[in-house]
Amino acid sequence: MIVQTINLTKRYGKLIALNNLELNLEEGECFGYIGPNGAGKTTTIKILATLLQPTWGEARICGHVVGYESRKIRPLIGYVPDFFGAYEDMVVQEYLEFFASAYNIVGKQRTRVVGDVLELTDLEYKKEAMVDSLSRGMQQRLSLARVLLHDPKVLLLDEPASGLDPRARIEIRELLKELRNMGKTIIISSHILHELAELCSTVGIIERGELLFHGSIADVLKRVQTGTKLHIRVTEQQDLAITLLQRVNGIRSVAQDNGTIIVDLEKQTHDFTPLTKLLIKNNFKIREIKEEPINLETAFMQLTKGMVQ
DSSP: OOEEEEEEEEEETTEEEEEEEEEEEOTTOEEEEEOOTTSSHHHHHHHHTTSSOOSEEEEEETTEETTTSHHHHGGGEEEEOSSOOSOTTSBHHHHHHHHHHHTTOOHHHHHHHHHHHHHHTTOGGGTTSBGGGSOHHHHHHHHHHHHHTTOOSEEEEESTTTTOOHHHHHHHHHHHHHHHHTTOEEEEEOSOHHHHHHHOSEEEEEETTEEEEEEEHHHHHHHHOOSEEEEEEESSOHHHHHHHHHTSTTEEEEEEETTEEEEEESSOOSOOHHHHHHHHHTTOOEEEEEEOOOOHHHHHHHHOOSOOO
8 A cells, every 4th residue: 555544543632633544555646535625635645645643553755754754755646735935036947946855866867857847837937037926826836846856765745736717626636647647646635526537537525533434436326316316407397397307206205396296206317208298298398307416515415513612
């Protein structure tokens, strides 16, 4: 395992920020970390980044134990917090060269590495710009460029798309896809769930310090999908159609929402032929019938109660 936690626990007095967290991530995995504010996501990432000590339990990066072998871990990780740091009085190239020198990257190698990360993050045309003149999206890309200088195995990204406009979010997402395709192991916390679904191979859902689920996105969707919801629109006599459908066996509930009939079936199915035939037989003209897709946001709402400590 490239990232592993064993009974990882963090307490602040009586407050339990993490409670016996068990995570196992393989090399090249892109892991989406989901949870309400205060659930324990940032605490987990800071421990893995060697910035916090656990109260008890253990965290390992590439087999090295956080707290005991932090000097060996730091060259292996790249940590992007949810805010941009200082150094506003530097231009972009100076900023990257400063951090490259901190990793003992010198001479021609430093020039080459800085040029490579500028090209990868599409910041080459901004290399002479002052850091504090950059937009929030550009600063996030610069943060990613900074942590890529030493070619880390593991990227720890805490809300990298927070506060970005839609275009900047798309650009960051595409950059993360490229890093994933390069074989980087990525842990990313985010509230933008549909983007995580597109980017990540596995997800973890945490609430009040407890890991509720860890697995593939397909598995989490299967876990919460106990039936099927249909959206049906008829041309007229909607109330009569609702009354008819309420009498059908196997239908959990029927509701109306802005001209659409919402039918909640007890069993999971993709064959709506019987309902279609029933409506047509009773002289209803169907404008539309479609299944309501279940997504990561729906699964998150069902698996969590929205409570934090």
